[in-house]
Amino acid sequence: MPEAVPGPLLARGEDADVFAIDETRVLRRYRRRAVPDREVAIMRYVRERGYPAPRVIDVDGRDLTLERVAGPTMLADLRRGPWRYRSHAPTLARLHRELHAIPPPDFLTGEGAAVLHLDLHPANVMLAPHGPVVIDWANAARGDAPLDVALTAVVLAGAPVGPPLSWLRDRFVRAFLGEFAPAEWRVGLDRALAYRRADGNVTDKERDRLTKIRF
Secondary structure, three states: OOOOOOOOEEEEOOOEEEEEOOOOEEEEEEOOOOOOHHHHHHHHHHHHOOOOOOOEEEEEOOEEEEEOOOOOEHHHHHHHOHHHHHHHHHHHHHHHHHHHOOOOOOOOOOOOOEEEOOOOOHHHEEEEOOEEEEOOOOOOEEEOHHHHHHHHHHHHHOOOOOOOHHHHHHHHHHHHHOOOOHHHOHHHHHHHHHHHHOOOOOOHHHHHHHOOOOO
């Protein structure tokens, strides 16, 4: 028998679905695994240090209850007003810088001096009335900041969209990378491309596009 859901489906991700519970809470339900302990821990960790991540309310098996963030995603807002890339690209760059300035906690294994989100793009930024909030922390890890910046550019540049969204995609990527010195992202580009190619959720069309990306 299918599991009961608390309310309407708000979003469907690669690994989990998000349902409304009420005006203040949402349920993120993983399809094939329990809520990763690391995801909960890193959201609490960065939030305690002033970073805009959702508040964790409860964890139960495959279900993660979070505060409900009012507002559209940055991606939805860009689609409604493509000219807003001029302000949203610097905002996304700022969110990267602020995250990478947080010392990584001991529970994040690996090498590097920064907390990496590894999926920090416009679809994972909610534009709340009080400011942007970063969601979907399932891939968070310790590493080097240039990998995170380059991966965002690779994810966006590899998106297989046609006109007019291709125009917006390309302008946004250029504006986003323009907020960084080349040394802040180019040294992570090869690793970002390899990381994305190895992602089992990447489509063949997107994987083919990754071979043609030029920055």
